[in-house]
Amino acid sequence: MVEVIEGVSARVPIALGDRSYEVLIGEGLMTSEAAWRGLPSATSAVVVTNTVVAPLYAERLCAHLRQRYPRVECVVLPDGESHKDWASLNLIFDHLLAEHCDRKTVLVALGGGVIGDMTGFAAACYMRGVPFIQVPTTLLSQVDSSVGGKTAINHPLGKNMIGAFYQPLRVFCDIATLRTLPAREVSAGLAEVIKYGPIADAAFLDWIEAHIEDLVALKAEAVIHAVRRSCEIKAAVVSADEREGGLRAILNFGHTFGHAIEAGLGFGTWLHGEAVGAGLVMAADLSARLGLVPGDVVTRLRGLVGRAGLPVAGPALSADEYLHHMRVDKKAEAGDIRFVLIDGIGKAVVRPAPEALVRETLAACTA
Amino acid sequence: MVEVIEGVSARVPIALGDRSYEVLIGEGLMTSEAAWRGLPSATSAVVVTNTVVAPLYAERLCAHLRQRYPRVECVVLPDGESHKDWASLNLIFDHLLAEHCDRKTVLVALGGGVIGDMTGFAAACYMRGVPFIQVPTTLLSQVDSSVGGKTAINHPLGKNMIGAFYQPLRVFCDIATLRTLPAREVSAGLAEVIKYGPIADAAFLDWIEAHIEDLVALKAEAVIHAVRRSCEIKAAVVSADEREGGLRAILNFGHTFGHAIEAGLGFGTWLHGEAVGAGLVMAADLSARLGLVPGDVVTRLRGLVGRAGLPVAGPALSADEYLHHMRVDKKAEAGDIRFVLIDGIGKAVVRPAPEALVRETLAACTA
Known part of the structure; x- marks a missing residue:
């Protein structure tokens, strides 16, 4: 019997032993108090997003996260698959290190597949691994790329060639975000x-x-x-x-x-x-x-x-x-x-x- | 009862569930036929080493590996901690991709701690993970860094900040290599x-x-x-x-x-x-x-x-x-x-x- 969480219309468990997690699906989940309960504590939450998604949702998500984490930061990357590279990934690392983020930092991917893949890979590598959360804002990332733990960046000689299998703590599929999609x-x-x-x-x-x-x-x-x-x-x-x-x-x-x-x-x-x-x-x-x-x-x-x-x-x-x-x-x-x-x-x-x-x-x- | 392997003076099992492996210790292990038995097959073996170690041991190791793998390549990185960075790591990726190395490639780290850390991290990330083998050639890497799966590169803002926990298939501590150490x-x-x-x-x-x-x-x-x-x-x-x-x-x-x-x-x-x-x-x-x-x-x-x-x-x-x-x-x-x-x-x-x-x-x- 699965417990009902207010505002959550569906829950999909991803069974991967000690890396198991849940995909929560519903309207307005991004800022649902109930949906975010039970995640491990962290010293900082760092939202990673891009120039298209940031103006739409970053402020709302950060305000919500400030109720849960002592410190909330936001890193805004350039938009698009052409920026799914080491230079953008390094913008995340630069920020984390400049802000002295320690191993108890949680990264939060806010965006589509490119943001999810890059944030997940950054989380996999930063200090050899910090936890991360997916908040996919596109239909493609909600039904596919945010589930399963495949993270990566591109190399000039091939797509997704440098990456890791690294699972998130939780995935929030907030279907309200889909209404801003082309x-x-x-x-x-x-x-x-x-x-x-x-x-x-x-x-x-x-x-x-x-x-x-x-x-x-x-x-x-x-x-x-x-x-x-x-x-x-x-x-x-x-x-x-x-x-x-x-x-x-x-x-x-x-x-x-x-x-x-x-x-x-x-x-x-x-x-x-x-x-x-x-x-x-x-x-x-x-x-x-x-x-x-x-x-x-x-x-x-x-x-x-x-x-x-x-x-x-x-x-x-x-x-x-x-x-x-x-x-x-x-x-x-x-x-x-x-x-x-x-x-x-x-x-x-x-x-x-x-x-x-x-x-x-x-x-x-x-x- | 541990099986005796010709030329192997000591074997240390590293018990990590399905990531378990052995450290083999002995004289001349680098080219011991018996010591290399039982490793999974691979389409290519790519030796990663540096400009100091390559002239001493690369040819000998590559010749040995050619008896075991259909294709053997060698990547020679600049020497030293100052090159333990993304630029050097990317030399490994460039080579692997230019040579169309697939997921059945095995990387072989030949050198000290810097080479081991970088090769291990490259293996952790290339196509989301290919196997790797450690052949540490310094005393420090034989007794410490080649065991335990900590891999990383440095970031301008901190040492070993970008990396992964990634275990090798086997570690060969060939004590003969120590004789060329200062x-x-x-x-x-x-x-x-x-x-x-x-x-x-x-x-x-x-x-x-x-x-x-x-x-x-x-x-x-x-x-x-x-x-x-x-x-x-x-x-x-x-x-x-x-x-x-x-x-x-x-x-x-x-x-x-x-x-x-x-x-x-x-x-x-x-x-x-x-x-x-x-x-x-x-x-x-x-x-x-x-x-x-x-x-x-x-x-x-x-x-x-x-x-x-x-x-x-x-x-x-x-x-x-x-x-x-x-x-x-x-x-x-x-x-x-x-x-x-x-x-x-x-x-x-x-x-x-x-x-x-x-x-x-x-x-x-x-x-």
């Missing part, structure tokens, strides 16, 4: 929500199809259910494979094609979620060509991705360019391209595919 | 050996006193015993407190004074072990002033430290300067200076001390 970013987040259906839960895919307009419109009840079910599915996968030994790869359904789109166009041209949206259709198409699912599954996913406001086909890059970028994707070990595919709706498999079939998919699913 | 570095390593007596093992302190000349002369039998017993004591402490929750602090006996010496003179003026040597005497002196040990313990330690070729008193900095540097030491939480002291020989305690007594120690134990 529509394009809501759609991008929905790509990751849609992903969970084909790989793990056919009934959830049915539910998403029935509620996609409510999700696009950010209706609270629908969003809370979508975030909850997404986190539950991710939690089950992460609990079974914290360090990406194998199973966790299924969360990358659509991502091998998606990464090729991002890399081929130049990162930032399409949002990650947009590339994943088209990537889902392409991965379903390849699954169908391998005989793993009937062709109508591709039609169905294409329709849903389109209704979510996402591109349903990849951009017009050459097949060779796609293949090149898929080969250097870091999930590729020793040159092989392994794809996450679906073997019926609700079951993912990871396997290589013949290049001829991949080329057929690229011909069928790009503009 | 005498000053042998003495520096002996400071850490001596440390283990007062904090944990009165009989080991007796043994060190009886064999200090053999140790200074690097006689194999004595060195093997000293490395083994040092690693055993460190292993017991680390197993009980991997992440420095409390007990592990006793390993810093002499280090609070020592760090103040290093910081006050400018890092690199005295070797770390030299500062610890004088720091041991000062910490014993403070313990005596607090009534925890009789005064003759100070005389005894001072004599031993001197016979090891180490300074027995701190440099002539002002007491205020010592106190300033001790206060900013990162082991000081929220402003308190806590000292590791001895409560009789063989038992360490961690506690604050009245400033007046600390000033008496500084007056008595500095030049």
Whole structure:
């Protein structure tokens, strides 16, 4: 029997032994007194955010934290994936050291996936590890990147190449923050929500199809259910494979094609979620060509991705360019391209595919 | 019953659950076929070393590794604590990424504490963690820094501020490598050996006193015993407190004074072990002033430290300067200076001390 916390609509436990924690989902959680109870004490809380999110939420969160921690600081980083690098990470370290923050400091990530990844990695490394809390403010980070403990920065030679598996103390998915998101970013987040259906839960895919307009419109009840079910599915996968030994790869359904789109166009041209949206259709198409699912599954996913406001086909890059970028994707070990595919709706498999079939998919699913 | 491995004189297990590993000690272990057996397979081994150690041992180690791994690379970093920074760490990442090293790469640290700390931290972060092996080539790293999983780089505002707890797969203490060490570095390593007596093992302190000349002369039998017993004591402490929750602090006996010496003179003026040597005497002196040990313990330690070729008193900095540097030491939480002291020989305690007594120690134990 799970205790009810005022203002918290859903709680998802992430079972990872002594690194276990909860994802709390609800409206206005960022400043809910009840939701923040029970966290360990700290000498300082340092909020890490960016220039876009800070004006919207930093003051409100810091005021709330001042009731809980003796000292509250705020570090504002430049916005965007292009700043997910050592220079920005070092801005966090500079601040922590200049302010003499000790090992009893807690970092609080306030923002989307880039802020969460960088804050988590800073927490993993600062004095060999201080605790951190996630307050994801985008749909994509609420349903995906803030859960599971993958933290990282980019290197000029590759995305997310320098990082750590490091779990937060708690994740606060305050769905009120989603209302300040541009529509394009809501759609991008929905790509990751849609992903969970084909790989793990056919009934959830049915539910998403029935509620996609409510999700696009950010209706609270629908969003809370979508975030909850997404986190539950991710939690089950992460609990079974914290360090990406194998199973966790299924969360990358659509991502091998998606990464090729991002890399081929130049990162930032399409949002990650947009590339994943088209990537889902392409991965379903390849699954169908391998005989793993009937062709109508591709039609169905294409329709849903389109209704979510996402591109349903990849951009017009050459097949060779796609293949090149898929080969250097870091999930590729020793040159092989392994794809996450679906073997019926609700079951993912990871396997290589013949290049001829991949080329057929690229011909069928790009503009 | 521990299996005997050819060429291995001693084996020290480090019990850390699924992160457990062994320290192997012996002559010529670096290229012992038997000692390297049983490590997990890898697509590449990347040796990380520096400009001083590379000409002595890199070729020999790489040739040995080529018999075990399909591909062997070597990264040579600039030498010295002043290069224990992000720029050098990034040289490792640049190399790994330029060579398309995947998650099945193993890093091999060949060198002293700086190389071990940096290689371990690079391994902790590269693609969120690849395995690594320690081949410490200094006495200090064999008896201290290569055991226990503390890895880090320095930040302009503090030493070892950015790092991780990350355990190696195995540690190879090849005592043959110590013969290329300058005498000053042998003495520096002996400071850490001596440390283990007062904090944990009165009989080991007796043994060190009886064999200090053999140790200074690097006689194999004595060195093997000293490395083994040092690693055993460190292993017991680390197993009980991997992440420095409390007990592990006793390993810093002499280090609070020592760090103040290093910081006050400018890092690199005295070797770390030299500062610890004088720091041991000062910490014993403070313990005596607090009534925890009789005064003759100070005389005894001072004599031993001197016979090891180490300074027995701190440099002539002002007491205020010592106190300033001790206060900013990162082991000081929220402003308190806590000292590791001895409560009789063989038992360490961690506690604050009245400033007046600390000033008496500084007056008595500095030049």
